[in-house]
Amino acid sequence: MAIKVGDRIPSAKVRHMTKDGPKEMTTDELFKGKKVAVFGLPGAFTRTCSGQHLPGFVQNADALKDKGINTIACVSVNDAFVMDAWGKSQNVADKVLMLADGNAEFTKALGLEIDRSDVGFGMRSQRYSMIVDDGVVKQLNLEKPGAFEISGAETLLKQL
Amino acid sequence: MTIKVGDKIPSVKIKHMTKDGVKDITTDEIFGGKKVALFALPGAFTPTCSAKHLPGFVQNAAQIKSKGVNTIACLSVNDAFVMDAWGKNQNVGENVLMLADGNAELTKALGLEMDGSGYGMGTRSRRYSMLVDNGVVTQLNVEKPGAFEVSNAETMLKQL
Numbered sequence: 001m002a003i004k005v006g007d008r009i010p011s012a013k014v015r016h017m018t019k020d021g022p023k024e025m026t027t028d029e030l031f032k033g034k035k036v037a038v039f040g041l042p043g044a045f046t047r048t049c050s051g052q053h054l055p056g057f058v059q060n061a062d063a064l065k066d067k068g069i070n071t072i073a074c075v076s077v078n079d080a081f082v083m084d085a086w087g088k089s090q091n092v093a094d095k096v097l098m099l100a101d102g103n104a105e106f107t108k109a110l111g112l113e114i115d116r117s118d119v120g121f122g123m124r125s126q127r128y129s130m131i132v133d134d135g136v137v138k139q140l141n142l143e144k145p146g147a148f149e150i151s152g153a154e155t156l157l158k159q160l
Numbered sequence: 161m162t163i164k165v166g167d168k169i170p171s172v173k174i175k176h177m178t179k180d181g182v183k184d185i186t187t188d189e190i191f192g193g194k195k196v197a198l199f200a201l202p203g204a205f206t207p208t209c210s211a212k213h214l215p216g217f218v219q220n221a222a223q224i225k226s227k228g229v230n231t232i233a234c235l236s237v238n239d240a241f242v243m244d245a246w247g248k249n250q251n252v253g254e255n256v257l258m259l260a261d262g263n264a265e266l267t268k269a270l271g272l273e274m275d276g277s278g279y280g281m282g283t284r285s286r287r288y289s290m291l292v293d294n295g296v297v298t299q300l301n302v303e304k305p306g307a308f309e310v311s312n313a314e315t316m317l318k319q320l
Contacts, residue, residue: 015280022280045241079281081205082242085249102280119182120175120262121239122282 002111002142009135010109015080015100017087022080025099027106031135034070037156039129040112043121044078044086048148053127054090060153061095067160069131073097077104077113077124101125114145129156162271162302169295170269174235175260177244185259187266191295195228197316199289200235200272203281204246208308209236213287214250220313221255227320229291233257237264237273237284261285272302289316 003009009031015022030036039057041049057064057072064072072095076083080100087098099106107113107125116124129151131139139159141150163169169187176185190196199217201209217224217232224232232255236243240260247258259266267273267285276284289311291299299319301310 024280043239043241045245046239047241077282078242079203079206079276079279081203081207082238085205085245089245089249100280103277103282117263119239120260122237122263 003137003140005137005140007137009132009137012106012109014075014106015102016098017080017084017100022100027135030071030073030097030099031132033134035068035134036071036073036132037064037069037129038073038075038132039127039151039153039156040075040107040110040125041127042076042114042116042124044076044082045089048127049076050086050090052148053152054086054092054096056153058090058092058095060157063157064153064160067157069160071097073099075099075101075106075125077101077107077122112142127151129153131156131159163297163300165297165300167297169292169297170266172266172269174266175240175262176258177240177247177260182240182260187295190231190233190257190259191292193294194230195294196231196233196292197224197229197289198233198235198292199311199313199316200267200285201287202236202274202276202284204236204238204242205249208287210246210250212308213312214246214252214256216313218250218252218255220317223317224313224320227317229320231257233259235259235261235266235285237261237267237282274305287311289313291316291319 079102083098083100127143239262243258287303
């Protein structure tokens with residue numbers, strides 16, 4: 001079942017790239033005591049994700065943080081090497097935490113997975129954004145398949 | 161069962177990036193009537209793959225082709241967007257055909273998959289190289305887990 005506003009983020013492990021290589025990160029470390037803007041997308045280096053979704057959050061990072069967001073996190077069912085390479089190619093620096101959900105563990109725990117085997121992607125994440133306050137979902141903007149209308153940084157800014 | 165020398169490559173459809181976007185490519189199109197040097201690896205943008213395996217084939221591409229190989233192909237369980245971005249990042253140019261086996265269909269059909277879940281990578285390909293002559297495997301160099309000893313371009317050159 002897909003997560004909804006008011007639900008607590010389930011415990012799951014993801015990965016992120018550090019100076020010492022990929023490291024595990026738990027949802028507790030990510031969300032506990034923090035206000036986090038999370039956006040999930042189908043894949044690193046894909047058109048909409050690279051052309052609009054991620055750049056929007058990079059551009060609006062300061063504005064989001066001004067409104068009380070502690071962390072902006074981008075999640076995709078890609079590994080930590082790909083997420084790191086993508087982040088560098090998009091000049092993300094430390095504005096957006098690039099989270100690798102390579103086993104789709106987090107995405108499935110949220111019930112937001114989608115089978116994209118038809119396009120040679122295997123199991124991926126739906127496109128969405130959410131605001132999570134101390135582990136509880138406060139806003140959730142889940143796109144229809146193929147759409148990019150409500151999960152952008154601008155929409156999330158208005159919801160803060 | 162794992163493929164072996166003398167076996168025919170099974171018929172599978174995978175993907176690759178073209179000027180017009182992501183397109184299907186069948187194993188028949190890749191291997192039919194051609195001599196192909198195929199190498200596969202666990203993941204785009206990972207350290208061994210980026211620092212040694214792919215660059216070795218890029219550097220030795222002209223020499224390998226001068227020995228009668230029509231196509232040099234790199235296969236990984238990544239999607240076509242990631243394979244394309246990685247190829248550009250590694251200045252592959254026309255030297256190596258970057259093949260995306262995002263659903264692991266070809267990798268599983270060859271019996272060369274491995275479980276990379278422990279590294280947050282899901283199902284991936286083992287590291288190997290093979291020579292395929294008109295669809296039939298004539299050389300096969302499969303690495304032990306974690307090794308990079310027998311699947312490099314230099315070894316393949318000697319086998320031609």
